[in-house]
Amino acid sequence: xxxxxxGLGLIGGSLxxxxxxxxxxxxxxxxxxxxxxxxxxxxxxxAASCDLKLLSPTxxxxxxxxxxxxxxxxxxxxxxxxxxxxxxDVGSVKVAVVEQATALGVNFxxxxxxxGTAQQGIEAAMSGLFCHAPYVLTPMADTPRATTETxxxxxxxxxxxxxxxxxxxxxxxxxxxxxLPVMVSAALIDSCFREEEGTVLELAQRLAxxxxxxxxxxxxxxxxxxxxxxxxxxxxxxxxxADYRQSIAEICDYIEREDWQALEAHLETMNEKRSRFGFxxxx
Amino acid sequence: xxxxxxGLGLIGGSLxxxxxxxxxxxxxxxxxxxxxxxxxxxxxxxAASCDLKLLSPTxxxxxxxxxxxxxxxxxxxxxxxxxxxxxxDVGSVKVAVVEQATALGVNFxxxxxxxGTAQQGIEAAMSGLFCHAPYVLTPMADTPRATTETxxxxxxxxxxxxxxxxxxxxxxxxxxxxxLPVMVSAALIDSCFREEEGTVLELAQRLAxxxxxxxxxxxxxxxxxxxxxxxxxxxxxxxxxADYRQSIAEICDYIEREDWQALEAHLETMNEKRSRFGFxxxx
Numbered sequence: 001x002x003x004x005x006x007g008l009g010l011i012g013g014s015l016x017x018x019x020x021x022x023x024x025x026x027x028x029x030x031x032x033x034x035x036x037x038x039x040x041x042x043x044x045x046x047a048a049s050c051d052l053k054l055l056s057p058t059x060x061x062x063x064x065x066x067x068x069x070x071x072x073x074x075x076x077x078x079x080x081x082x083x084x085x086x087x088x089d090v091g092s093v094k095v096a097v098v099e100q101a102t103a104l105g106v107n108f109x110x111x112x113x114x115x116g117t118a119q120q121g122i123e124a125a126m127s128g129l130f131c132h133a134p135y136v137l138t139p140m141a142d143t144p145r146a147t148t149e150t151x152x153x154x155x156x157x158x159x160x161x162x163x164x165x166x167x168x169x170x171x172x173x174x175x176x177x178x179x180l181p182v183m184v185s186a187a188l189i190d191s192c193f194r195e196e197e198g199t200v201l202e203l204a205q206r207l208a209x210x211x212x213x214x215x216x217x218x219x220x221x222x223x224x225x226x227x228x229x230x231x232x233x234x235x236x237x238x239x240x241x242a243d244y245r246q247s248i249a250e251i252c253d254y255i256e257r258e259d260w261q262a263l264e265a266h267l268e269t270m271n272e273k274r275s276r277f278g279f280x281x282x283x
Numbered sequence: 284x285x286x287x288x289x290g291l292g293l294i295g296g297s298l299x300x301x302x303x304x305x306x307x308x309x310x311x312x313x314x315x316x317x318x319x320x321x322x323x324x325x326x327x328x329x330a331a332s333c334d335l336k337l338l339s340p341t342x343x344x345x346x347x348x349x350x351x352x353x354x355x356x357x358x359x360x361x362x363x364x365x366x367x368x369x370x371x372d373v374g375s376v377k378v379a380v381v382e383q384a385t386a387l388g389v390n391f392x393x394x395x396x397x398x399g400t401a402q403q404g405i406e407a408a409m410s411g412l413f414c415h416a417p418y419v420l421t422p423m424a425d426t427p428r429a430t431t432e433t434x435x436x437x438x439x440x441x442x443x444x445x446x447x448x449x450x451x452x453x454x455x456x457x458x459x460x461x462x463l464p465v466m467v468s469a470a471l472i473d474s475c476f477r478e479e480e481g482t483v484l485e486l487a488q489r490l491a492x493x494x495x496x497x498x499x500x501x502x503x504x505x506x507x508x509x510x511x512x513x514x515x516x517x518x519x520x521x522x523x524x525a526d527y528r529q530s531i532a533e534i535c536d537y538i539e540r541e542d543w544q545a546l547e548a549h550l551e552t553m554n555e556k557r558s559r560f561g562f563x564x565x566x
Contacts (some may be wrong), residue, residue: 270503
């Protein structure tokens with residue numbers, strides 16, 4: 001197959017490495033020509049350019065830019081597309097992207113490969129990145145079945161586990177398990193520093209160990225990424241934050257009322273519920 | 284030195300192993316004689332009994348029972364103590380324990396070795412558990428300096444890093460870095476299940492990965508321990524929860540108002556503040 005990739009960072013580059021390995025012909029477009037050159041050298045693409053025109057002979061195009069650039073990229077791609085070209089993206093929110101993409105009348109299905117590393121950019125690209133990772137596809141009611149199936153087949157060929165759901169279900173699910181934890185965790189760091197400067201704050205910083213480290217990890221992560229999540233998944237995130245504030249209020253209530261039996265039963269339930277995620281029980 | 288240990292679990296047993304290694308004579312008291320027998324076999328104590336009378340010849344006594352049993356144990360110990368015997372504990376909250384212990388007129392200094400493993404009980408006891416770990420001592424204004432210094436010297440001999448502060452400062456610091464994370468993390472699990480049963484909840488459970496796993500870890504931990512923290516450090520924990528609710532409200536406000544610049548600046552600050560804890564920056 002002739003495959004196009006726009007955006008040759010960690011995800012785009014890793015897709016290219018695996019797709020070429022599978023025998024596809026891969027054409028890459030990057031904003032900077034130096035990125036495209038590196039992608040060719042690293043074997044992530046057969047040819048690279050800064051001009052989207054390079055992609056006109058392709059059958060499937062992956063848009064692997066940051067979320068904010070997905071729809072503008074699609075618009076720029078329009079004059080270069082054949083009618084049957086399938087377009088997909090790899091953004092971590094789907095409603096905002098899919099609605100606009102569909103409005104443009106292109107043959108589009110939203111995608112979200114849930115893989116990554118701490119590094120970014122073409123140098124971080126690696127083969128096997130998507131192996132055993134979830135890959136969510138979010139067709140609309142009127143998305144041609146063949147479009148979804150083609151992208152699903154490619155994802156399976158990468159070794160990914162494909163899930164299919166509506167863009168709305170995707171965004172609500174990731175709000176709960178990916179976007180909310182960032183806000184919960186950032187608020188933990190913030191609240192710690194509401195302690196006035198002095199002995200207690202110093203002591204807290206010295207004594208903090210694995211519990212604080214793990215619970216604060218994602219809140220101390222990439223600020224730009226956290227902001228994008230909130231911006232493009234605002235509605236679902238606000239709903240989960242409202243639920244979360246109720247959950248915190250309930251715990252506060254047990255403690256205020258000194259209802260230790262209820263608190264222990266609640267923590268017991270949380271221990272059991274967390275075990276349903278298949279991480280294994282907490283220590 | 285002749286040293287007594289009441290409660291031969293992970294902490295008591297590990298203290299015994301190291302203290303005997305350092306040449307001290309260690310006497311252990313457990314509720315069950317089988318525990319004492321195992322402690323002798325494992326080399327954690329020289330002699331064991333279910334009777335606190337065994338400890339009458341000792342110079343320093345560590346109370347290593349669960350928090351709720353510390354003060355009752357002290358009261359039972361009273362008839363067996365020499366006037367100069369130093370008593371300390373290993374409980375993870377200090378104000379509630381230290382105030383009552385001091386009221387009993389014993390030669391007491393509160394202690395909190397911040398070490399542990401996922402396992403409990405005498406079989407989990409290990410040498411070197413306290414090495415490089417913080418060990419907080421919480422003397423009152425009228426605690427004899429020699430009492431604190433004796434327990435500090437023993438802690439340093441175990442390889443621990445000794446901090447000294449008031450019981451109040453200790454409890455406020457651990458509320459922020461140890462007890463609050465448990466409640467924040469439990470509320471995250473709870474809020475996830477406020478999603479109605481169905482596609483989204485199922486998808487959330489399948490897609491959850493390291494971010495949710497780490498942020499929910501301590502909230503899915505030992506329910507009894509979480510309840511004890513809240514019960515015995517109630518006032519400090521409620522204060523940190525109030526601060527935390529303000530921190531969450533502030534983040535919600537940015538998102539409601541779509542003030543992405545403010546949110547990104549806030550997350551930037553959290554990234555920087557977390558780095559002050561010495562875990563290294565988040566990925």
